[in-house]
Structure formats: structure tokens, C-alpha cells
Amino acid sequence: MNRRTWVSAVLLLLVVSVVLAGCGSGNNGNTGENNTGNNTSGAASGNEPAEETSAEADSGDTIKVGVLHSLSGTMAISEVSVQEAELMAIEEINAAGGVLGKQLEPVVEDGASDQPTFAEKARKLLSEDQVATVFGGWTSSSRKAMLPVFEELNGLLWYPVQYEGLEASPNIFYTGATTNQQIVPAVTWLLENKGTKFFLLGSDYVFPRTANQIITAQLGAEGGEVVGEEYTPMGHTDYSTIISKIQQAKPDVIFNTLNGDSNVAFFKQFKDAGITAADIPVLSVSVAEEEIRGIGVDVLEGHYAAWNYYQTTDTPENEEFVASYKAAYGDDRVTADPIEAGYIAVYLWAAAVEAAGTTDVDAVKEAAKGLEFDAPGGKVTIDGDNQHIYKTVRIGEVQADGQFAEVWATPEPVKPDPYLDGYDWAAGLGG
Amino acid sequence: MEVILSQIFNGLSISSILLLIALGLAITFGLMNVINMAHGELIMVGAYATYVTQNLFNDYLPASLFNWYFVLAIPVSFLIAFLLGLVLEASLIRFLYGRPLDSLLATWGVALMLQQLARTIFGAPNVAVKSPTWLDGGMTLMTGVVLPYKRLFIIGLVIVTLLAMFLYIYRSHAGRRMRAVMQNREMASCLGISTRRVDALTFAIGSGIAGIAGCALTLMGPIGPALGTYYIVDAFMVVVLGGVGKLVGTIIGATGIGMFNTLFEFWTSASLGKVLVFVCIVAFLQWRPKGLVAMRSRSLD
Numbered sequence: 086m087n088r089r090t091w092v093s094a095v096l097l098l099l100v101v102s103v104v105l106a107g108c109g110s111g112n113n114g115n116t117g118e119n120n121t122g123n124n125t126s127g128a129a130s131g132n133e134p135a136e137e138t139s140a141e142a143d144s145g146d147t148i149k150v151g152v153l154h155s156l157s158g159t160m161a162i163s164e165v166s167v168q169e170a171e172l173m174a175i176e177e178i179n180a181a182g183g184v185l186g187k188q189l190e191p192v193v194e195d196g197a198s199d200q201p202t203f204a205e206k207a208r209k210l211l212s213e214d215q216v217a218t219v220f221g222g223w224t225s226s227s228r229k230a231m232l233p234v235f236e237e238l239n240g241l242l243w244y245p246v247q248y249e250g251l252e253a254s255p256n257i258f259y260t261g262a263t264t265n266q267q268i269v270p271a272v273t274w275l276l277e278n279k280g281t282k283f284f285l286l287g288s289d290y291v292f293p294r295t296a297n298q299i300i301t302a303q304l305g306a307e308g309g310e311v312v313g314e315e316y317t318p319m320g321h322t323d324y325s326t327i328i329s330k331i332q333q334a335k336p337d338v339i340f341n342t343l344n345g346d347s348n349v350a351f352f353k354q355f356k357d358a359g360i361t362a363a364d365i366p367v368l369s370v371s372v373a374e375e376e377i378r379g380i381g382v383d384v385l386e387g388h389y390a391a392w393n394y395y396q397t398t399d400t401p402e403n404e405e406f407v408a409s410y411k412a413a414y415g416d417d418r419v420t421a422d423p424i425e426a427g428y429i430a431v432y433l434w435a436a437a438v439e440a441a442g443t444t445d446v447d448a449v450k451e452a453a454k455g456l457e458f459d460a461p462g463g464k465v466t467i468d469g470d471n472q473h474i475y476k477t478v479r480i481g482e483v484q485a486d487g488q489f490a491e492v493w494a495t496p497e498p499v500k501p502d503p504y505l506d507g508y509d510w511a512a513g514l515g516g
Numbered sequence: 517m518e519v520i521l522s523q524i525f526n527g528l529s530i531s532s533i534l535l536l537i538a539l540g541l542a543i544t545f546g547l548m549n550v551i552n553m554a555h556g557e558l559i560m561v562g563a564y565a566t567y568v569t570q571n572l573f574n575d576y577l578p579a580s581l582f583n584w585y586f587v588l589a590i591p592v593s594f595l596i597a598f599l600l601g602l603v604l605e606a607s608l609i610r611f612l613y614g615r616p617l618d619s620l621l622a623t624w625g626v627a628l629m630l631q632q633l634a635r636t637i638f639g640a641p642n643v644a645v646k647s648p649t650w651l652d653g654g655m656t657l658m659t660g661v662v663l664p665y666k667r668l669f670i671i672g673l674v675i676v677t678l679l680a681m682f683l684y685i686y687r688s689h690a691g692r693r694m695r696a697v698m699q700n701r702e703m704a705s706c707l708g709i710s711t712r713r714v715d716a717l718t719f720a721i722g723s724g725i726a727g728i729a730g731c732a733l734t735l736m737g738p739i740g741p742a743l744g745t746y747y748i749v750d751a752f753m754v755v756v757l758g759g760v761g762k763l764v765g766t767i768i769g770a771t772g773i774g775m776f777n778t779l780f781e782f783w784t785s786a787s788l789g790k791v792l793v794f795v796c797i798v799a800f801l802q803w804r805p806k807g808l809v810a811m812r813s814r815s816l817d
Contacts, residue, residue: 348738
């Protein structure tokens, strides 16, 4: 009996390995064929078919790419639009002939606003679907959940949202702003134009807490003062007490890092308490065009936001981008910073793959260094050291039509500095 | 002084909101013993009904009438949630009476379905409801103390709703039948009351009141598919603390939680304040497991 099981186990193993080998050789054949196809187009000359994950990813006539955002749950409000922009970019690239002569095939997964789900789906995309790269994530916690998976399997993640910095994973490209491309210049601008007394209000999780740590350090160095700091749980809906505290603290300006639906409750109740944007302006870093529509422009008019891109940003690329986004998803849709960041992530990856001639992760990373792209929000450049991108910082004021009017912008794209090495006051942060 | 006054008012306002979201649940869960996890989604349905009413006014009626959409939105929200409650009761809930744990799972499933339905119809992003201009601004009591009209309006709405419920339950024939069925089903049935019809009507009324809550909440908070999830825990907290089966308990429970929440939040922070409130409730329920006002009834054993 024992012996028979053992024998059958060996037999099974043999069968499995033969099947696997068959599959493997079949794939190699495919890649070889396609590579010759590429050689005629001149893109992939001299490159061996990449091993392992990427071998599978660009086998056949298509290259699989993962798109992993929350399509359900609390974060779906924001992430669905980014996902749509990424799919639009993929379609545009396909229409223009694809990458390395092959069409891109998006594999869409739902992160369901849940960190373990993000990690699990990321693993599925990398090991089961064997995608060449993944575009995805929104909250910092979702990124932190996916990070170990991408590092373990040597995958490639393009993360499209502004975040709290203090991170530079070799397996992640950050196409959203880091702190010195959004928060730090916004604080400086507020100090110069609106006053020195800051009230810090945020949702209770990693981004607002880290951001406020940075702001506090910066204010200490640049002559500002924090008169209050409050955090509310995600999904908090009553701000009456916080507003009382704000009225008591009498700040010149409120720096708002609330995320998601809490913004709606806060701004509605803030206005009802009889405080206008002229009394105490609020500068938000998570309120973009998309959120304005859900909050209602009547309660937001006159308040500020800091981003790298607005729908109103005046570049020829943006005109085209806005037009095609509206054509694809409806005239009433708006574009916003993370939408743009997701869109350019796809183009940057495609350009890097073309330059590398393969979808192999290490080769793509090498080829991406210093890559330039004329994005809707202005020219961006990938910084080879930390895999963030150079971006222009813009402060916008909410107008009656639900759009931002740019009131200030940096003259040049700002070099990303996720660890804030270039700022003396930031020395003690991030420990 | 100003701070104390505005904090007392804030406490009252939160209490009124809590009471409004808990009232419907006090009926479906409190009186009928259905652990109704879809209560939050019935609130959401009310909020979206308000949104649709607003859009219809915007599209089909002259702009001068726009401000009055809200007056119509309240009964519309009630009616739509009421009808949904009827359908739910007839298709699902009535098979689950006396099986509270099954009702918990089933209604949780209904909640997820309704959320996804809202996402399909209205899209994942929040929608904006523009509040009528006659509710903008507030009454200035003294410098630094502004009582927003919206919060005053919600307090008023709660009082009116409570009064209507009181009249219905304690002063009408239908209400008397309802109480009879909830307290002793067999006896009521023996005396010729159609318990099926009473069950259906009671559940629908509870749902309808959730719809009114949804309508009122468009004034204060976000309107999106996940709206219900923000309020469901608070609603259960109020009903459980107040004592299952008694409206008076729900009122006292809501006031207590609202006041303490404001107080704690003012002293500490929003997160810690909520924790402290929960600690107090847990401690209190250890001492009095039946809540503030315990109902004496043969059916509850």
C-alpha cells in the first residue's frame, strides 16, 4: 500500500513535470516568434526573450498588464476614474500600434478598498496572470500592502497618487507627487500669502499623520505656528465639535488632509457654521475636480487645493487629454490630478518598454531612468534615483463652475525628494 | 461661555441625528426583532430619492420653485423606502421571523446588493445635493455662537417624526394592533388580527422612517453608495443602549450618546472620543444588559 502510493506520487510528479516542460517550450517558441516579429520593426533587436515572469507576459500577440484599483467599497469613489484613465491610455496605445508591436491586454482586478485584498490580487496578477506590470493603488495603506508582494516577486507597480513620501521601493514607480511636490510648497505659499497660524485637520491614518509631521517641522523652521491638530476616523460624518475647536483656535488657514467622504461632511458643516473662505481659507490636498462634484461647489467656492494638474491646466496635451476622456466616458466627467497621473503612468511604462526592447522588469527600470514625457500637466521626467517623477506644483482656487483657477505654480518641474534630504528642518523625520 | 453654549447645541444636534437614524431601526429591530443590517442602505435609498427629486425639480420645474424641492423630498424619500421595505418584507424578511441570526446574514446580503445597485445606477462617486437656500446660514445667538438652520431643521424634523410615530403607535387602531402583535403574536392572531399584514406594514414604516433620515442627512453629509455604512453602527448602538422595544429608551439613548460623544470629543479627539463612548456603553450594558429602558413582555424571554 505504502509503496504503491509512493510510486504513484512519483508518476504524478513525472507527468506534471513533463506537462510543465511542454508548456514551457511552447511558450519559448512563442516568444521567439514574436521576437523575430519585433526585430523587423526594429524595436527589440539584440534582446534575448526575457526569462520567467516577463516571458509569459509578452508571449503571444499581446502583453498582459494588470490594473488593480478599488472598484467597490469606500475608495471606489476615487479609484474608478483612475482605472478608467489607465484603460483609456492602454486603448490609445493599442490604437497607435501597441508596445513592441504587440497589443496590450489589461487584466482588471478589484482591490475592494481592502488592504489584504490588494496584496492578494497583486500576487495573483504577478504569479498567475504573469502581467508585465501593474498600474494600481490609491491609499497609502493599499500601496504598503502591495509593496512586499512586488519586491518579493520582482514585479513592477505604477502608483498614481500623491502620497506622504519617505519611501522609494525599487519595484514601484511613483507618478503622483511626493511631499516636496505638493505639501511643502503649499505650506510655503500659505505662509507667504495667507498667514502663519495653521490648523491641521486630517483623517486618522498614515498619510495625514506623516504629512502633518512634515508640516509641523516646516512651520517651525519657516516661522509658522500650529494652533490645532485634529484627526477623525475614516468615514466620520459630524464635524460640529471640530468646528468649535477651530473657532476657538482662530487659525489663519486650515490645512486639510481629510480623505474620502469626510470631506463632504466637513465642508458642508463648515459653511453652515458661518465661516467663509474669506475668513479662514482651507487648503486641501485630497480634493480634486472629481470630489468637488460630490461635495457641491457652493460649499467649496474660494477654498484652495494643491496639485500638479487641474482640468484647466493650459497645455496642448491637456486639451487633447480632456477631450478624449470626455469622449470616452461622458461629457459630464471631469479629469483630475490622480487621473492624469494614472494616464501618464501607462505612457511612461510603454515608453520605457520600447526603450528597453523587452518587458523584463530590470531592463524596463534601467530604461526608464531620465525618461521624459509631455504630460497633460506639463513635462515630466523620471528621476532614476528614486523612481519618482519631476512635476510642476500648482495651487488652485475653486471657482463657481467647479473647476480650479490656478493662482500659483512653480516655474519649473520640481525634482522629487521623497526623503526631504534637501531640507534641513526635515532631518529628524521619518524615523 | 460661547464654547459651552455651542457645545451643548452640538450635542443636541448630534443626538437628533442619531435619533433620526435610529428611529426606523427601533421599529424593525426593536419591535420586530429583525437584526436589520440593511437599515443603513434604506437611509441611503432615502438620500438618493432626495437627489432624484432635486434633479427632477432642476430639469422640469421653473428655477423659482427649486427651493421647495426639499419639502417634497421628505415624503418622497419616505414613500420610496416604505415601498422597498414592503418588497423586502414580502420577499425575504417574513421567512426569517424568530431567526435573528439568519436575518442578520440575509439583510447584510441585501445591504451589499443595494450598495452595488446604487453604484450601478448612480455611479461610484458621491453625488451632490444642493440644500435649499432657506436652510443656508444660521441663527446668531451671540458672537461666536451660530446655530445652523440645517441643524435646527433636523431637530425639528425629529420632533415631528417622533410625534407622528407616537400618535400612530399609541393613539391609532393600527398602532394598537401593531403593539398587540409584537407583544403576543398568538393571542393577537387568535383575536382576529392579520399578523401578516401588520408585520408587513410595521417593517415598511420602519424602512420609511429610515428614508426620512436619509433625506435629512443630505443636508449634513456625503451622499454615496457607502453612506449607510457610516451610520449603521451608531443606529444599533442607540437602539441597544436604549433598550430593545421601547421608543423612550431610544430617545434617551440617542441623547446620551450624542451629549457624551460631543463632550468626549471636545476634551480629547474624535477617535478617542468615540472609543470612550463605546467604553461607557459596554460598561453600562454590563451593568444593565437590557439597556436603559427594559420592556416587560411575555414574548421577550
